[in-house]
Amino acid sequence: MNISGNTIFIPGATSGIGLALALALRAKGNTVVVGGRRAEALARIASEHPGIDTVRVDVADAASIDAAAKEVLARHPELNVLVAMAGIMQVEDWHRPESFLASAEQVVTTNVLGPIRLIGAFVEHLQTRPDATIVTVSSGLAFTPLKATPSYNASKAAIHMLSESIRLQLADTTVKVLELEPPSVRTGLMPGQEDNEHAMPLDEFIAEVVELIETRPEAKEIQVERVKFLRYGEARGDYDQVVATLNATDPHGK
Incomplete structure (x- = not known):
């Protein structure tokens, strides 16, 4: 993927x-369209960052994805990059079905069916462009499991193999x-994660990405140095130690 000259939907x-x-890709000379469920958040982004286009989309809703794709392509027929970014992460207790079934279904719908439907909505168009990229977003947890989030781990492993x-x-x-494989990053993905000292600062992560x-530009996977501990435990032969370390240090791993 070239760093500039693209039209990107995220x-x-x-x-x-x-x-x-x-914002970082916009600063590198790309046209960027941001999608999300919350109209007020989209309005704020459009106001604070002139030049970034916005479209409402709920990636857990197939009809919403189809409508958003039509809107994006009507306004930006030159679109050549799709970043299937949306995802949710939830703590689950698999001792009792009432503690995990609803969560697991929601996670799979958003994290697996969402990207599949997004790719389905754009893949024919992308094949008409002379240089196009689908960016998927997995996780270090696709390769090393966090005990507290089974469905999230599984959903990201699915995205890796997809x-x-x-x-x-x-x-x-x-x-x-192109597969982006984040480590734990200081965002609001989970309660307390923005202040988690074991998570990578967001600005450092984006700068490295x-x-x-x-x-x-020809890479197949984007791996910051921090994620390689999780990504390559099995290849290094220290997988069991990596699993133990992750679950001992992460506040959600208890």
């Missing part, structure tokens, strides 16, 4: 990593598949 970007990435698979299928097109995109 749903789930009204806060956290999504918004920070949108990315690997569609990259193979789309190899005969102009569409690249942008640098990696800029210096490695």
